[in-house]
Amino acid sequence: NAGVTQTPKFRVLKTGQSMTLLCAQDMNHEYMYWYRQDPGMGLRLIHYSVGEGTTAKGEVPDGYNVSRLKKQNFLLGLESAAPSQTSVYFCASTGVGARDTQYFGPGTRLTVL
């Protein structure tokens, strides 16, 4: 049981490049979330999903897109990366029976030059 995993762990992009971050969970959780964390800013919600095939915007969605084609996977895409998107990205998931408690992945550190 791996819990929540994220790929890649680190990435450096140039401005304008695109990339996709992959989040996978093996706990059969319905709900999945993408956050970004910047120094002194806590966790800010980018997008979330309440089930396979559904997505919704969070607090800071601009510049990001997401997809949830399979229940266990939640993808975060950056179409044209900007330096302001340099951050640490965390994925999280929760189950129907315990919707309050989020299980977090290890994070992806992204630098955009």
Added chain:
Amino acid sequence: EDKVVQSPLSLVVHEGDTVTLNCSYEVTNFRSLLWYKQEKKAPTFLFMLTSSGIEKKSGRLSSILDKKELFSILNITATQTGDSAIYLCAGVSGGSYIPTFGRGTSLIVHP
């Protein structure tokens, strides 16, 4: 718009000290208050509080919720260097089940 404010933003203490971290919240249709510990990696769950006045305890850590005054505190007694971390508080709305996180309190415990 839901809001969670933590104080202080940073704290430096020596081993053995007792610390109190504060979290105030304004959350629509409030459901629960969560505390997480983050040590240079993913946040790990500490406590979930839903009822006023009932203390949750785990070893040297304890937390309590006041739903009338809309705040929670996290106490750490006899601090150790391993308690050094960022402590995050989040309020969960019952409507959306989306947590709103505070900015966190950075705790440094010196030997």
